[in-house]
Structures are given as C-alpha cells and as structure tokens.
Amino acid sequence: MNSFKNKDGKVILEGLIKTIQQNKDYLSKIDGEIGDGDHGINMNKGFTICEERIAGKPLNLTDGLKELAMILMMEIGGSMGPLYGTMFFEMSKTTEGKEDINSEVFAEMLSKAVAGIQSLGEAKLGDKTILDTLIPAERAFKDAIDSDFSTAIDRMIESAEKGKDSTINLVAKIGRASRLGERSRGVLDAGATSCFLLLQAMGKTIKELLSHD
C-alpha cells in the first residue's frame, strides 16, 4: 500500500514514546558531554506524560501528535519543549482532516516541521542542532518520493542517521553548547540524536502500517 489510515496512527505515537523511554539514559549521556546532561530526563518526562494521557483512548494520528505537541510545549519547557512541540504540532496540523496519509502528506509533514522549527530560532543547517537531522531527512524523503512510500521512508531514515552523525564534527552555533566553541566538536548533538531516534521510530511504524494492508 502507498498510504495508511489516519485513524490507525496511534501506534506511531506509541513507537515514539517507547524509543524515548528506551534511550533516556543514552540521550542524557550524550547531552552530558556538551550540555546539562538532562536531555533524556526531560524528553522522557514529556513522552511519558503523553503515554499516560493517551492510554486506553482511541486516537488518530492527528490527535495523538497534537496531544504530544501540547504536552511538550505547555509542560516541558527548556529548549526541547518548544522545538519538538512545534515539530509535532506542525505535523499534526498537516494531517488534519486527511483520512489517508500518503507520501505527499508525509513529505508536507516533514516540510512544515522544518519550517516551524526555523520560525522559532535562527538555527541553520550545520549549526549542530536537530535541524542537522531533520533537514537532510526531509530532503531525502522528497527526493525518493517517486518510489514507493516505504522506500522513501528508508531513504529518510538513512539520511537522518547521516545527518545526526554529521553533528560529531560540527561546532555548536546555537544554544548552551555554542558557548563551548571548538570544545563542542567531537561529540554528537543530543537534539540531533533524539530527532534521529524519533524519525526512525516513526518511519518503522509507518512501514509496518503500510505492510499490513
């Protein structure tokens, strides 16, 4: 199949929650190299609140993403609250009223996520932020959009991973890590890493949904 049903999308949320919970300590460890060391703690807090709120409720993708977005924006704070809150809010808005999520809709979800994040701050590609994962992922997905949805997802995940890994050699230009200057080189950016994990989890669940039909 080349699309999945919006109404079946709750599993995507569950996949996102699980990946953050499983990687809580890993994300904090990376963050500890050049940040506060609390990235995993804060992300886990937000995603676990979401887990509790959506438990047992029949939710479609639009409402699930919106629930997550509102929790991150309204209850988590820091830098990641507004950034991921905006990302998932924009994704949710894109899917609103759409019964089927095909590759065109998903491409727009990624584009709107990039635009939303860019509207919040001044970060550009190469500044060692979540955009170093998200922008290449969006581009790769769009470049592969003429192949089937699953293949385009694979390309997206590969590029997200490369983008994430590219942050090792970058110097942070934005946020607290930027205060380290050259000392921020040589380690992964925690936000770029969590963004990769989230896109990977999202992609994997979407592929499962696509293979069901």
Add this chain to the structure above:
Amino acid sequence: MQRIINKPDFVVEDMLKGFVKNHQDIVSATENPRVIKYNKAPQEGRVGIVTGGGSGHKPAFIGYVGKNMVDAVAVGEIFSSPTAKAFLDAFKAANAGKGVACLYGNYAGDNMNVKMAKQMAEMEGIEVKTVVANDDVASAPKDESQKRRGVAGEILMWKVGGAKASKGGSLEEVIAAAQKAIDNTKSVGIGITPCTIPSVGKANFEIKEGTMEVGIGHHGEPGIKISDLATADEMAEIMLDIIIPDMPFTKDDEVVVLLSGLGATPVMEQYIVYNKVEEILSEKGIKVYRSYVGNYFTSLEMMGITLTLMKLDDELKELMDVEVDTMGLKQFQR
C-alpha cells in the same frame, strides 16, 4: 552527590512549597504551580513586571518578587527554561491592563518560550514587550553583544524596571528604563568548583583543584580562560580588568556594584573580594553609589563569584533609590 533533597526529580516543586510558606507576607502561589506572584499583583494602574528562568539560581528569580520589583515569575526545571505556558500564566498574573514588561536573560530556551508565550498573550489581548539581558561580558565579544548571556545584572534590570512601573511609567517607558539599565550593566564570573543538577547526579563539567575558570557562566558554561587559582585580591583585579574597559567605566562615573556568590562561596570571602573591588574603583576615581555583597544570584552549589557594575545617570539613580521589599534584597540589605 551530597545534597539535602527528597526525590531528585521534584526538587523544584518541593522548594517552591517551602518558599511560599516562608515568604507568604510577600509572595503567593497561583493556579499554575510553576508561577509565583507578588501578593498584590496585578497592581491597578501599573505595568506588570515578569521574569522567569530555570531554577537553581536562588534567590533568583522568585526572590525578586515583591513591592516595586517583579510581579510574577515563571519557574523552570533546574537550569532549564520555564514553559511557554508558565510565561503566559505569569503575564496574566501580572497584567493590570497597562501591559507587561517581560525582563529576562538571553538563553535559547527562554527566548523560544517567551516568544511563544508573547504570541499567545497577544491573542488574549495582553500586550507584552521584552528586554533581554546580556550583561555577561565573558560570554561573547563586544561586537557580538547580542549573543551575550544575562546573569546577575538582571537583578538591577528588574529593580530599575519595577521602579519605573511603580512611578506609573507606560509600558514603553518601563521597557526603555530596563533596557538602559542592562545596557549600562556589565558582569563577569569566576568559578572554582563545579555544580551538580540533582536529577543528573554528577557534575557535567570540571574545574580542577588549584585552578579557576574565568568568565564561567551561570550553568557552568566555559569561560574565557582557565588559570591557576588566584587570591581574592587578584580575582577582584581580573574581573574589573574584564568589565571596566567593556563599558567603559571611567573617572567620575557613579556605579552600583553587585558582588554575588555562586552558591557555595562563604559570604566572608565575598567581602574579601569586595574590599579590593572598592579599593581599585576608588583608585580609578569611580564612585560606588551603592553596593550589594551576598548570595544574590547563584548556580546551585558552585563555588565562585560574579561581579556586576552598573553605570548610573540621574534617571537610573532615582530608580535605584526606589524602596523595594523582596526576599532577595532584604536577606542582606534593602
């Protein structure tokens, strides 16, 4: 980690409860557990003064809530920006219809959350204007001063902004006064031991025994150089050598001096540094109009100090003279 806490993930909640109980003559809790307000806010006929930031800097930020200073504060996790919702609710708690001045420090998370909160407030008909403190001289070169962090100079910005509001200033006038205050204020810090976020459990940066980090940030952001641990007098010289030319502060200037410990520095040692600071300033013909020495803006249990100077003009002097009643300023002096 040796700390006096209960659950590491709930230190902010636990602290807020105790703070409100102890300072109920000045502050009260609000419906949003992450917003603390002045008992009399919103104050009829006045611009509301709001600030906010991550926790771990006591008395900042909630310690500056009170008469003629800050009306409401958005409280974040340790070293992590409050949510947009907390800023929005703080705006609401402070707004008496004359608009809200949000006076906060230059950090990526705070910038984003304030931006979102401001948009939400505007949709609800609350006018919000901001001043972003950037007094930390060591955090970026002078020609990139918009990148500098806000540190202890924020206290003087709140005091001036709150005073202007108390005199019935319009939102524009309050913003202009607060902006002038921070533009005239320069700070620098020296760290000699690191600090630990309780939920993380270990320090995420290191200051080696026998060394000090000159220009350290309020969250352990690295400074401009690591040197051998100096004497108190030498630290005073090093800090003034960084601050004075940046303004510049010159002969016959009148200044406010604010010397703050970073959490674990004995107050006694802060006075040792202040003694030399005053001596150097008077040698240069710079007159100390007022001085504050104590734990005014801290970084958990970091050992170290920050030094802040504000250059006064007639308006700033008048505003600095307005009486305040806050926990942060009355713990050492009014």
